[in-house]
Amino acid sequence: MNLFKLKEHNTNVKTEFTAGFTTFLTMMYIVPVNGFILADAGLPMDAVVTATALITILATLFSGLWANTPIAMSVGMGLNAYFSYGLVLGMKIPWETALGIVFLSGLLFVILSFTNFRVWIMTSIPMNLRRAISAGIGTFIAFIGLKQMGMIAASDATFVKLGDFSQPTVLLGVLGLVLSFVFYAYRLKGAFVFSIAITSFVAWMSGISPFPTNYLSAPASIAPIAFKLDIISALSLSLLPVIITFLITDMFDTLGTLTGIGARADMFQNGTKEDKSLQKTLEADAIATSAGSLLGVSTTTAFIESASGVEEGGRTGLTAVFTAMFFVCTLFMLPLFKAIPSNAIYPVLVVVGVLMFTELGKINFEKVDLATSAGAFFIVILMPLTFSITNGIAAGFLVYTIIKLTKREFSDLNIGILTITLISLLVFILQG
Incomplete structure (x- = not known):
């Protein structure tokens, strides 16, 4: 041990x-x-x-x-x-x-x-x-x-x-x-x-x-799904x-x-x-x-x-x-x-x-800016409404970045956020 x-x-x-x-x-x-x-x-x-x-x-x-x-x-x-x-x-x-x-x-x-x-x-x-x-x-x-x-x-x-x-x-x-x-x-x-x-x-x-009628049995074969990717x-x-x-x-x-x-x-x-x-x-x-x-x-x-x-x-x-x-x-x-x-x-x-939803309670909406509030809103609301986690994340980051750019708050934008925003834009372009 x-x-x-x-x-x-x-x-x-x-x-x-x-x-x-x-x-x-x-x-x-x-x-x-x-x-x-x-x-x-x-x-x-x-x-x-x-x-x-x-x-x-x-x-x-x-x-x-x-x-x-x-x-x-x-x-x-x-x-x-x-x-x-x-x-x-x-x-x-x-x-x-x-x-x-x-x-x-x-x-x-x-x-x-x-x-x-x-x-x-x-x-x-x-x-x-x-x-x-x-x-x-x-x-x-x-x-x-x-x-x-x-x-x-x-x-x-x-x-x-x-x-x-x-x-x-x-x-x-x-x-x-x-x-x-x-x-x-x-x-x-x-x-x-x-x-x-x-x-x-x-x-x-x-x-x-x-x-x-039965409770136990031998394990079923995984052949129908194994290595089928x-x-x-x-x-x-x-x-x-x-x-x-x-x-x-x-x-x-x-x-x-x-x-x-x-x-x-x-x-x-x-x-x-x-x-x-x-x-x-x-x-x-x-x-x-x-x-x-x-x-x-x-x-x-x-x-x-x-x-x-x-x-x-x-x-x-x-x-x-x-x-x-x-x-x-x-x-x-x-x-x-x-x-x-x-x-x-x-x-x-x-x-x-x-x-998982209780994580939203950790966001103090009285103190965050509009970009964060709007981004969070679209992430949360569009996942169930569009039946897609991808769409929710994409919409949220697009809204967040657009508002930050409009308000010229460039210091809040970094390469990571901009990269995800570009991928998010790709989501809607490809769907269109």
């Missing part, structure tokens, strides 16, 4: 084991949730569930051994929804090409992880716009969750309207949503897992969904903004997660050349994204649920190793996952969306 330097981190095997199990409980929901989301894009759910479990095991294990940090990794919420509903269903991009986009963004992240680019991009973009991006993704996935549950529906007159709450499936979604919020509010470990379990049980007992088709000028969107969003998500967890565990705070933990965790995240696309899933990233393990005392990569070991169980739970009704799953998207 000297590999993990337990004594230096004031921890022990028992503490790391408990922390690993806690992290597993809080993020186990991602396996069935990702299966449902990517299945909507046409990928076979059986293969996606196995691939999600595999990349979670491999990425988390690699993170623990390579970076020696208690950071678990899996398929990221937000970008998996964008993959299915924004690219495949919205832009009509084949899922094989979408996987190629994920691979290329991950490859760029791998290359840039070994440079100072991450520092440059993070210092170039104002913190308030970064917070708006997180909040915008929150509104996007919450909108998807509400739509999939039937709580909102399409309308010819007003585009959207309230759904039909007389339908048992919609009421089931409401139950799942209430349970998710209540359990999370009480900081129950595995809140999402318990809400899914109880909602599913109610659906089975009431006859809304058939009761599962189409990199050649993804190498298109029109898809460059999408690749950049995946890259930037993954980078923001990862750095935001690591910053939050690091503050609690006193990690990633040193900032010296001797402190390689942040650098190695970023490298693990980037490599996992490219590896995940090869297996057939969307962007892999560090999970904020790792904070639950940190709260239990996890301080080293042994926590992540134990988490990966527990996820082996999910490889054999396919029949149970398939029996879960969709409206027990989609409430999780709404709650995660709300949690």
